[in-house]
Each structure stands twice: as C-alpha cells, then as structure tokens.
C-alpha cells in the first residue's frame with residue numbers, strides 16, 4: 321500500500337477515459353456546425369436528464385420530432401455524473417449509484433451498455449452511526465431484532481404504521497418530512513433513520529424538506545389509505561387489479577432485493593455511450609446565454625461557443641439545465657418564472673474519496689474473509705460527526721481499487737453545513753479522516769491516499785415545503801411571458817434520483833413530441 325501525507329491533489333491524473341476522448345474529438349469536429357433551419361426542438365443541458373430525453377426522441381419519436389440538437393455548456397456530457405479512473409482506482413465525484421428501475425435498464429439497453437451494468441450485493445447493510453456505534457438499518461427479516469431502535473421505538477413505529485397510535489390525522493397544510501415522520505412513526509424513527517436518510521438522498525434538512533414533494537411514494541400511502549400500512553395494502557390491491565404492462569423482453573432481469581447499480585467503469589459509461597450515439601446532434605461548449613420568443617411562435621436561442629456567438633431557432637425547447645441557471649436567463653423575459661426558479665435551494669456538497677489499507681479498518685467491521693461488507697454508513701447530525709455519510713465504494717462494486725485497500729467515498733456539507741463551499745481540500749480531507757477514525761478505522765490507521773476531492777457549490781435541489789407550488793408558478797410564468805414552448809425538465813422537476821431523471825427523460829421526450837406535433841401550424845407558417 322502506498323501511503324502519503326494528506327494531499328490536496330488527487331493522486332491520479334484526471335485525464336478523461338479513452339471513450340470520452342473519442343467523443344470529445346468527434347463533438348469538436350461538429351462544433352462549428354450551426355444549422356440554419358428551424359429545429360423541432362433543442363435539448364438544453366446534457367446531464368443524464370437531457371441525454372435520456374434526446375435518446376428517447378431519437379429512438380421513439382423520430383416520426384414527430386425530425387430535427388433536434390442537444391446543447392451543453394461544459395466541454396463534456398454527463399452533468400454531475402463524473403466517474404474518473406487512474407492508478408488502479410475508479411471513483412465517482414458526483415452520484416455513486418442508482419436504483420435499477422426499468423427506465424434505467426431501458427436507457428442502458430438503448431445505449432448498448434447493458435452488458436456493462438454492475439449491481440451491488442442486495443444483502444449489503446446500510447449502517448447508521450448512533451451512540452458511538454455503527455448499527456445496521458432494518459432490511460426485512462431482521463426488522464424485530466436490529467438494535468438501531470429501542471423496543472419502545474419499534475412498538476411506536478409499528479402502531480403508527482397501522483394507524484393505531486399517531487400524533488393526529490394528516491393536516492391540511494403541507495408537512496415537512498420531520499413533521500410527517502414524527503406524527504406517523506414516532507421520534508426514534510425520525511431521529512435515527514429518516515434524518516440520516518435525508519442526508520443520504522438530498523444532503524437535506526428534514527425540517528425543511530416537504531414529505532409530499534421529496535418522498536411522494538410514502539406520502540401518498542397515508543393520503544390514500546389513512547395509514548402507511550393501509551395505503552400499502554390499497555396499493556397492492558390496485559396493482560393486482562391493474563397489472564403493469566409486460567416488461568420489454570430485451571431488458572436485463574430485474575436485480576433481486578433492494579440493491580443499487582452502476583457500470584463496470586462507473587456511471588459515466590452510460591452518459592458517454594448516449595453522447596457517442598448522438599454525437600452529430602450534440603454541441604458541447606455551447607453555453608445558452610439568452611432565449612426569446614418570435615412572432616411566429618418559435619424560439620431563438622443564443623449561445624456562447626468557441627467560435628463566437630451562435631443562434632438556433634426551434635419550435636420547442638426541452639430545458640434540463642439547473643433551475644438557478646435558467647433563472648438567470650429568464651430575468652428580463654419572464655421575471656415571475658425567473659423568481660420562482662431562483663428560489664429553489666441547491667446547497668453545496670463535497671465528495672472526498674480516500675483509500676486506506678484494509679488492515680486500517682476496525683476488526684469488528686470485517687467479515688470472516690477479511691472483507692468489509694456494506695453499502696455505507698450515514699451519520700445523524702446529532703451524533704457529533706461532520707461528514708454526512710460514507711459509501712464503501714470498493715465493497716459495493718468490483719474493481720474500484722487495488723487489492724488490499726478500501727476505497728471510501730465521503731460526502732460532506734449539505735443544507736445544514738454550507739461552509740464546505742469555502743473550505744480548502746486539505747481541511748475537507750482532514751475532517752473526513754478525523755470522522756472516519758471515530759467510527760470505522762483503527763485510531764492508528766495510516767494517513768489516507770487522497771484519490772479525489774470535488775466540491776459542488778450548488779449540488780442537489782431541495783424539494784422543500786412549497787416546491788411543487790413554486791414549480792407551478794415557474795410554468796405559469798413562462799406561459800404568461802409567451803414562452804410556453806420552453807418545457808421544463810431536469811432533476812428539480814423529475815426528482816433528484818438518477819432513476820427518476822431517467823424515467824422523466826422518457827416522459828419528457830413524449831411531452832416534447834406532443835408539443836411539436838401540436839405546434840405544426842407554426843411549422844407550416846414558416847415553410848410558407
């Protein structure tokens with residue numbers, strides 16, 4: 321094991337993979353190519369949301385949407401999916417895995433990378449650090465014996481779930497996650513399970529996150545069934561009466577259990593593959609700088625490009641850039657929409673990837689064969705640990721680091737600790753290393769190898785109380801400003817999970833296709 325003092329610099333060159341170099345060359349070759357015709361749509365933003373939308377336009381809606389371009393402000397596609405590799409490590413600077421729903425598997429099949437899918441062990445425990453100990457969260461059979469909740473906490477949760485003991489009925493007002501969970505399942509479930517869960521999905525503050533917007537699938541259970549269990553039974557019956565359409569036989573089998581997925585070389589395998597498939601339709605280094613409607617009901621998009629300013633004209637715009645970026649663009653043309661979009665909160669998150677020798681891990685965390693089983697650990701804010709949570713990257717997926725080492729992806733910051741934005745890389749590494757020594761590592765563990773540090777100043781949109789109303793205001797504001805063909809997508813609309821962004825990408829392509837079809841008179845007007 322190579323050791324080094326805490327180093328601010330990633331150990332590996334951040335050179336792009338061979339795959340992305342190929343892509344960049346071909347995209348660069350097309351960069352000067354500015355179509356003069358009116359396009360059916362322009363997809364703005366080439367993160368996972370924009371790429372899946374574009375792929376679905378091409379594979380499913382070619383009859384209605386015959387011409388489109390994808391424009392991306394950065395020099396590469398993928399958005400905050402940023403897998404890197406070098407020196408025997410494969411690591412993620414942004415998202416680390418996805419829930420493998422059928423939409424995600426479909427996107428992988430369509431991009432030709434389903435053979436590269438990898439899945440975590442469904443039995444790998446998730447741990448919560450509570451009262452100085454890492455404790456496994458319940459995963460089914462151990463629901464009665466796990467020690468994260470007291471007996472009373474379990475009884476309260478059980479009675480609350482069936483609706484016998486609750487802190488009152490569902491109120492008229494929009495509840496925060498904290499209010500909803502304390503009322504339904506009690507204080508212990510909130511403090512020991514859901515509060516850290518909110519870190520592990522939103523890096524968020526559960527007293528601000530909206531139950532309805534952030535965890536709609538759980539919120540709807542009580543709404544429809546009077547209690548969480550009542551709602552689950554109703555959902556089960558509804559599904560039995562209305563079975564889903566048969567699965568596409570080309571899809572890989574659904575992985576068993578509650579697991580997560582990635583690709584052999586990291587998440588960017590998918591976004592790079594979609595980018596390569598769409599290469600002549602993608603313009604990178606094209607930053608949208610203004611948007612306006614024309615009297616014919618079309619949209620003019622102006623860009624900063626390496627060749628200077630460029631303008632595209634389109635019948636519709638599939639907008640997948642972050643809300644704050646769009647808010648800046650709409651300040652003058654659609655001030656109400658701009659104000660609504662600007663109010664979405666994107667707190668900062670740091671992703672700190674460290675490698676330690678496996679011998680540095682506490683013996684009680686190891687299995688008989690010396691491996692360190694688990695998905696990762698989360699740290700409730702009340703437990704005196706600054707780091708939000710740690711993914712056991714090398715336990716979760718194969719080939720992530722050299723033998724004899726453990727690769728840990730640590731997230732720090734979020735809605736309750738915005739100071740990470742101004743911290744140096746050394747400070748972040750030192751804080752994470754200190755925290756790990758109190759939970760997972762032997763106190764005399766050697767200094768880590770610093771594999772990568774990346775701070776996202778505006779990381780994840782918070783689905784806080786009022787989110788859905790504000791989103792409606794943004795859409796109404798666009799209509800009022802005559803920009804109703806500027807359709808909103810991206811994670812602040814779809815949901816922050818990669819699986820949600822992909823599901824919505826398919827829906828969004830359909831929405832675009834319908835809009836373009838309905839806008840056909842404008843097409844004829846221009847042709848005439």
Ligand SMILES: Cc1cc2nc3c(=O)[nH]c(=O)nc-3n(C[C@H](O)[C@H](O)[C@H](O)COP(=O)(O)OP(=O)(O)OC[C@H]3O[C@@H](n4cnc5c(N)ncnc54)[C@H](O)[C@@H]3O)c2cc1C
Nearest residue numbers: 365367368369393399400414415416417608811816817818
């Ligand atoms: C640190 C972190 C960890 C996460 N972990 C997970 C996880 O483990 N699992 C999970 O499911 N999800 C995770 N997420 C959430 C998930 O990664 C995101 O919700 C998802 O990637 C968002 O994709 P998107 O395409 O909607 O947006 P983005 O990825 O933000 O893409 C938007 C694109 O628009 C471009 N753009 C912006 N402005 C302009 C402009 N003016 N002109 C042209 N282009 C522009 C940007 O450059 C960017 O490429 C995580 C997110 C972060 C930040």
Ligand SMILES: C=Cc1c2[nH]c(c1C)Cc1[nH]c(c(CCC(=O)O)c1C)Cc1[nH]c(c(C)c1CCC(=O)O)Cc1[nH]c(c(C)c1C=C)C2
Nearest residue numbers: 419446519520521522523696697698708709710711731817
């Ligand atoms: C600590 C910071 C974060 C970690 N992951 C994320 C953040 C902000 C982001 C994130 N993680 C997940 C999703 C998708 C949710 C979905 O509905 O698909 C997002 C946006 C997945 C996830 N990660 C954890 C859980 C419990 C979940 C939900 C799905 C599942 O059970 O698999 C746990 C977890 N996340 C992080 C850590 C360290 C961790 C530890 C167990 C990091």
